[in-house]
Amino acid sequence: xxxxxxxxxxxxxxxxxxxxxxxxxxxxxxxxxxxxxxxxxxxxxxxxxxxxxxxxxxxxxxxxxxxxxxxxxxxxxxxxxxxxxxxxxxxxxxxxxxxxxxxxxxxxxxxxxxxxxxxxxxxxxxxxxxxxxxxxxxxxxxxxxxxxxxxxxxxxxxxxxxxxxxxxxxxxxxxxxxxxxxxxxxxxxxxxxxxxxxxxxxxxxxxxxxxxxxxxxxxxxxxxxxxxxxxxxxxxxxxxxxxxxxxxxxxxxxxxxxxxxxxxxxxxxxxxxxxxxxxxxxxxxxxxxxxxxxxxxxxxxxxxxxxxxxxxxxxxxxxxxxxxxxxxxxxxxxxxxxxxxxxxxxxxxxxxxxxxxxxxxxxxxxxxxxxxxxxxxxxxxxxxxxxxxxxxxxxxxxxxxxxxxxxxxxxxxxxxxxxxxxxxxxxxxxxxxxxxxxxxxxxxxxxxxxxxxxx
Numbered sequence: 208x209x210x211x212x213x214x215x216x217x218x219x220x221x222x223x224x225x226x227x228x229x230x231x232x233x234x235x236x237x238x239x240x241x242x243x244x245x246x247x248x249x250x251x252x253x254x255x256x257x258x259x260x261x262x263x264x265x266x267x268x269x270x271x272x273x274x275x276x277x278x279x280x281x282x283x284x285x286x287x288x289x290x291x292x293x294x295x296x297x298x299x300x301x302x303x304x305x306x307x308x309x310x311x312x313x314x315x316x317x318x319x320x321x322x323x324x325x326x327x328x329x330x331x332x333x334x335x336x337x338x339x340x341x342x343x344x345x346x347x348x349x350x351x352x353x354x355x356x357x358x359x360x361x362x363x364x365x366x367x368x369x370x371x372x373x374x375x376x377x378x379x380x381x382x383x384x385x386x387x388x389x390x391x392x393x394x395x396x397x398x399x400x401x402x403x404x405x406x407x408x409x410x411x412x413x414x415x416x417x418x419x420x421x422x423x424x425x426x427x428x429x430x431x432x433x434x435x436x437x438x439x440x441x442x443x444x445x446x447x448x449x450x451x452x453x454x455x456x457x458x459x460x461x462x463x464x465x466x467x468x469x470x471x472x473x474x475x476x477x478x479x480x481x482x483x484x485x486x487x488x489x490x491x492x493x494x495x496x497x498x499x500x501x502x503x504x505x506x507x508x509x510x511x512x513x514x515x516x517x518x519x520x521x522x523x524x525x526x527x528x529x530x531x532x533x534x535x536x537x538x539x540x541x542x543x544x545x546x547x548x549x550x551x552x553x554x555x556x557x558x559x560x561x562x563x564x565x566x567x568x569x570x571x572x573x574x575x576x577x578x579x580x581x582x583x584x585x586x587x588x589x590x591x592x593x594x595x596x597x598x599x600x601x602x603x604x605x606x607x608x609x610x611x612x613x614x615x616x617x618x619x620x621x622x623x624x625x626x627x628x629x630x631x632x633x634x635x636x637x638x639x640x641x642x643x644x645x646x647x648x649x650x651x652x653x654x655x656x657x658x659x660x661x662x
Contacts, residue, residue: 212631213594213624214451214601214644216310217254217613218488220265221293224285226574227490227607228519229512231285236608242291244299250610251300254307257617258630260643261308261339262300263433263453263603264293267522268317269350274521275529278349281522284515294326301334306633308640310339310433310451316365317350320375321416327430328380328422336426336639336648341433341453344369348525363440371411373432373448377656378407380429383420385661399423405661429650431641437465446472446483447655451644453603454487455575459596462487466598478653484644488603489593490573491612493619497582504572504580507607511571517563520570528563536560572607583619587627590620 223238224231231238240246254262267290271281281288297309309330313323331338344365359365388403409416434445435453445452446469456462466485473483492507494500517528537560561569572578579589590602606612624630634643642648650657 213590213629214484214486215259215630216261216263216486216601216603217250217259218263218265218603218605219250219609220267220287221291221296222285222287222289224287224515225265225609226488226519226570226576226605227507227511227572228286228515228570228574229284230507230510230572230607232512233507233510233608235611237611238606238609244296246610247296248300248303250613251304251307253610253613253617255304257621258625258633259307259604260601261310261337261640263310263341264296264312265341266290266293266312266314266343267350268314269348269353271518271522272349273525273527274518276527280514280518284512284518286515286518287522294330297330297338298333301330301337305637306337306643308337308339308431308643309334310341310431312341312343314343314350315369315372316344317355318372320372320414321379321418321421324376324379325421327376328420328425331425331427331430332422335637336641338425338427339431339433339451339640341435342369342373342448343435362438366436366440366444368413370444370448371413373656374659375407375409375411375414375416377429378409378659379416379420380424381650381656382659382661383407384424386424389423407659426639427641427649429656431644437469442469443472445469446478447476449483450641450650450654451484451486454485454599456487456597457569457575457577459593462597462599476655479651482651482653484600485598486601486603487597487599488574488576488605489590490576490578490605490607491586491616491620492572492578492580492607493582493586493615495582495619497585500581500585504578507572511568513564513567513571516567516570519574520566523575531563533564533567534562536562537566573605576605583623586616586620587623587629590624591627591629 221241223241230236251262267287270278271286271288272278274280293311327338327340348359383405385403388400390397390400404419406417406419431450432448433451433453434449436445454462454465492500492504494503521528579586621630639648
């Protein structure tokens, strides 16, 4: 395997059941402990020691109530419900680790940039620069209804609003405090030089933020920007803003097409060919041998809940699939939810159209992402083949059972990847997350947010 080291993230959500529908019921799954701090710190330490680059934490702000037009199925079957805040986990996990970064999902639709900028700056200080923001716009009507809106903002308008939100935040991070603003001069009673702290005077369509950033600059200033979105508007947004793009998709070919499209858009935005890194989610079922891994996978399949899978699929697509026959062929529909979720399954198989039943079984383990099953060498080969065919720079490792899926991957696959030079050795001195991902401490010169800097 001759390639540069892969990015490797753990993929979780502050829930008892994430993207493998029903697997929380497996007797070896401990995800019910998601409310215990030690559950999170133990996993973070494992990932840190194994050389993972970051822990990527997903989030949702509303009940999953599209299926049957009520949340009952999601509640009963723990389909990403209940769900706790991801932001509050990070300080404890950072204190227990040295190298691991943290990608935190926060929606622009229901936050205020002035306040969120301070939260991320605070975490970036406390982690010594190991923070990323997975910037989303939120897709659930239930979130809109409970957060001050009568219904969800239209898909493309959410991205327009998100762009202004991000611009405000980056003005605060990049342009409010000059490099020499913080003096910490005890002898002359000067902590911060007021002449070097500036109001941003932002007056826009959605936000009015006249003042200066509340916090002094953190190691990265701006957290690493993650973004997921392959709709037409989402792709343009990612091309303009993202440093790491999280792609959905179940085939390498589909992901390769998305990467090529977003790279082209990024060039049109004036960014360099290497400005963006791309990752996709995978679920790995592994053991000491191929046979043992296949037996484990067959065991996991016994715990799939097709009903929970349909509740997830309904929330992701904005379509109430309870009203459809399970043998209905899938076809793309325009909705204000996650358009890429349905699009990825409608183009999975060139030979035959997928049915709703096919989708439910597929989603059961790994959600809308690839599943790799096999012993250590087999999984390493599958990762290499998928990365080569798709062009991704790395993977977001989801769990079938937690923490068992991480334990198995670390025990069986990491040693093979390390021997092949695919997982980097831990640096002697801790790096910021941006340094780890791109080799530079601050936003690259071709990132549009650098226009807000004071030179």
